[in-house]
Amino acid sequence: MAIVKMKKISVVALKEDGDRILDTLERLGAVEIDRCEEKGVTHEAVSDADVESRLRQTEKAASEIKKYIRGKPENKPEKNSVQLAEDILSALAHRQKLIDEINRIKLSVSALEPYRELDVPIGTRKSAHVRFKTGFIPGDIDKEELVKISPLAHFEIITKARGRTYIWTAFMGNINDKLLSLGFMEEKAAVNVLTSEWINEQGQKIASLEEKLKMLDRKLEEYGKRISELSVIPLLREKERIDAENKIGRTARTVIITGYVPAADSERVKKELTGAYVEISEPGDDAPVMFKNNAFAAPVEDITGTYSMPSADDIDPNPIMAVFYYLFFGMMFSDAGYGLLMIIAxxxxxxxxxxxMQKMMRMFFFCGISTTFWGLMYGSFFGNAVTSVAETFFGKSIALKPLWIDPTGEPLTLLIFSIALGFIQIIVGLSIKFYMQARRGRYFEAVFDTGSWIIALLGICITAVGVVAPMVQKVGMAVMIIGFVMLILTQGRDKKNIFAKLFGGIISLYDITSYISDILSYSRLMALGLATGVIAQVINILGSLGGKSVVGVLMFAAVFVIGHAMNFAINMLGAYVHTNRLQYVEFYSKFYEGGGRKFIPFGAYYRDL
Amino acid sequence: MNYGLFFALLGAALAVGVAGMGSAKGVGIASEAAAGVITEEPDKFGKLLVLQLLPGTQGLYGLIISVMVLLNVGILGGTAPESAVQGLTYLAACLPMAIGGYFSAASQGRVCVTGVHIVAKRPEESSKAIVSASLVELYALLAFIVSFLMVINIGA
Structure with missing residues (x-):
């Protein structure tokens, strides 16, 4: 339930034992190795470019080969075969070449297809006295018109297709200009056999290429069965190993490994590292950090981690944050039906x-419980699905009574409740800051800077609650004023003269605006909760428009499934985003310093797999 | 039929229409930016989808306000406003959502575009991009709350 205590570890071993020590450390997965900065040591600088390139090859091959997998391949993610990756990539390249070739041939065949009936090879351009041309003229043109071009020319119309007239001509003299003026395009293919024969030939070529392609595909399917050999894990491991080797300090006879180990593991690690001198010592402030929490708080560790890992001075915020996280998520998503779906999935x-994704799923599991709870409190189960179905199809009026409050009926109560939760979270945040400052012996800061605000906010809180009884309100006002006076008196204490001190104190009251905006920010708890419920109701209203009939039932079912799926997705996203924001911006900004570095032990990643 | 109903419906139309315009704009620019990243790295689709969808919520808030109005003025329930002034009251109640929704969705869209760039370069920081976008969303929520309170209390 805290930040794990770290120890610094240094291992000194004989050079020949270096590999064995690293093997042990990798197996244990409990030590983070950092770069050894002892005096007089040298470092290796092995490049990991080769592993990188194999990694890229493997990733590419694995993603490409997926298309060729039929059924479910055996899943044994332990091997990496570079040969296989290379084979796959070269087969794929070959395949692409074949496809290009086939397409190229098909294109040229389609260009010559109209000349199939021509009984002279296209490539024959002249005989002893006469010249020949083959080609087409755009549009529909008759032989009579062609004959007019020249008395010394003979024309054959081969075919009319694609909006063109394909012609062959034998001529003497020069008819180029006249042909060009008709838009004549000469076919210049060097085909010296009859076009029909040539097309047949090409057809055979395509058939043989396609046969090759089929064989290649079968080969790729074979490769696909071996996809388990394309695991990147051995490569990642190799890369990490190279990285570790480079960090080790080396002298002529020894290797020195320095790093961090959780205090709880330090004795075990020491025992395992036989034949080496191991020293465990207290770490500096730059030690990496790791959380250790119970099953309830552990799932939100990553939420904190994405914000920032704690610094050496921080406490572990997760146990407290988890309570607020689940609570707020539930209030914003607030539908028993959606909550149950989350719990199950x-x-x-x-x-x-x-x-x-186990950790994240556990987090959403707890969020689901809270969502169900708030759904029941608000009387929302897929919106007002119960009422809607009962009224539309059975003509009865049954309603799922909210256990506490109907958000659309009494939004103001809910708004006040949301704001009150905001007050609570912010005061909790400030209290943690108070504790942290006191723990470090900064009593002035704790009492004056943080304590005064806690008192002032509590005062405001009591005043607000006290609307019902004037007596309570007076107490609240008094507490609030004590807080403000404390602020005015103490916040200028760094200043030199008395006026500057007072001025500084008064100016500090301006911070109230930031507290107010933080607290009002919690109104989203009500707004998003309302949004889920109202949209769900709209979906049910739309669904029940079909009335009481077979079509009506079908329509209701369709609208219900699609509509609620969309509402679920969008509002879950909303609840997640805004819950995170409340923790990050409103809560953590009060006390959490962050800036720590996550503890990533050597080898742990593979140990978990 | 009188002008009351007309003004009320005009309000409902503006709430969903104008807020929806903002959302459409915001989701549009965020999705354009995301499409560029997806062509290079399709795996990031999941992370980008969140950023694409964020400016879409304003349209939904608009829909809620709109439906709340329709539930009150005799279209989906309730009774039609008796006078033009009463209709105008509904129109006024819809304005915060329309205006706040439009501008917050449009600028949230721009924040999401920069968020998409963050995801493109440093996918591990995507949650920070999302939080930045949610900073803008607050103002749509405030507008929503105000519109909502107005609409439900006009009838009362």
């Missing part, structure tokens, strides 16, 4: 089926 993905 994310429960399965998070606890039963093994996968990479």
């Amino acid at each position: 994310c429960g399965y993905m998070g606890f039963i089926k093994k996968n990479k």
Whole structure:
């Protein structure tokens, strides 16, 4: 339930033991190796470019070969065969070449197709006295018109197609200009056999290429069965190993490995590293950090991690943040039907089926529980599906009564409740800051800077609650004023003269605006909760427009499924985004410093797989 | 039929139409930017989808306000406004959502475009891009709350 305590570890071993030590460390997966900066050591600088290029090849081959996989391949992600990756890529390149070739031939065949009936080879351009031309004239043109071109020319119309007239001519003299004026395009293909024969030949060529293509595809399917040999894991491992080797400090006879190890693992690691001198010591402030939390708080660790890892001074915010996270998510998504779907889907993905996203799924599982809870509080189950179905199809009026409040009926109450939650979270945040400052012995800062604001905000809070009883309100006002006076008196304490001190104090009250805007920001708890419910109701209204009939039922079912699926997706996204934002912007900004570095132990990634 | 209903419906139309225009614009530019990244790296689709969709919420808020009005003025329930002034009241109640929705969606779209660039270069930082976009969303939410409170309390 905290940030894991780290120790610094240094291992000194004989040069020949270096590999064995690294193997052990990799197997243990408990030590992060950092670059050894001892005096007088040298470092290797092995390049990982080769591994990188194999990695890229493998990734490319694996993604390309997916198209050729029939059925489900055996999943054994442990091997990496560079040969296979190369074979696949070269086969694919060959395949592309074949396809290009086939297309090229098909194109030239289609260009000569209209000349199939011509009984002279196109490539024959002249005989002893006469010259020949083959080609086409755009548009429909008759032989009579062609004859007019020259008395010394003979014309044959081969065919009329594609809006062109294909002709062959035998002539003496020069008829080029006249032909060109008709838009004549000469076919210059060097085909010295009859066109029909040539087309047959090409057809055979295509057939043989296609046969080759089929064989290649079968080969690729064979490769596809071996996709488990295209795992990137061995390569990632190799890369990490090279990286670790480069970080090791080396002297003439020894290797020195320095790094960090969780305090709890340090003795075990020491015991495992036989034949080496191991020193465990206290780390500096730049030690990497790792969270360790119970099953309830652990799932939100990554949410904190994406914001920032904690610095050496921070406490682990996850256990407290988790409570708010699940609560807020539930309030914003707030539909029992959607919540149950989340519980089922994310429960399965998070606890039963093994996968990479397990942690996140567990988080959404807890969010789902909270969503269901708030759905019941608001009386929302797929919106007002119960009422809608009962009224439309059974003519009865049944309603799922909200356990607490109907958000559309009493939005103001809900708004006040949301704001109150905001007050609570912000005061909790400030209290944590108070604790952190006090723990470091900065009592002035804790009491004056943080404490005054806690008092002032509590005062505002009591005043607001006290609307019902004037007595309470007076107490609230008094507390608030104490807080403000404390601020005025203390916030200028760095200044030199008395006026500057007072001025600084008064100016600090201006911060109230940022607190107010933070607190009002929690109104989104109400707004998004309302949005989910109202959109769900709109969907049900649209669905029930068909009335009580077979068509009506079908229509209701279709609108229900599509509509609620969309509402689910969009509002879940909204709830997720805005819950994160409340934690990051409103809550963490109060106390969390962050800026730490995540503990990534050597070898742990592969140990987990 | 009187002018009351006309003005109320005009309000409902503006709430969903103008806020929807903003969303369409925002989602449009975010999606254009995302399409560029997807051609290079299709794997990032999931992360980008979130950014593409974020400016879409304003249109939905507009829809809610619009439906709330329709539920009150005799189209989906309730009774038609009796006077033109009463109709204009509905119109006024819809304006925050229309205006706030339009401008917040449009500028949220621009934030999302820059977010898409963040995802393109440093996918691990995508959640920061999303949070930035949600900063803009607050103002649509505020507009929504105000419009909502107005609409439900006109009838009361």
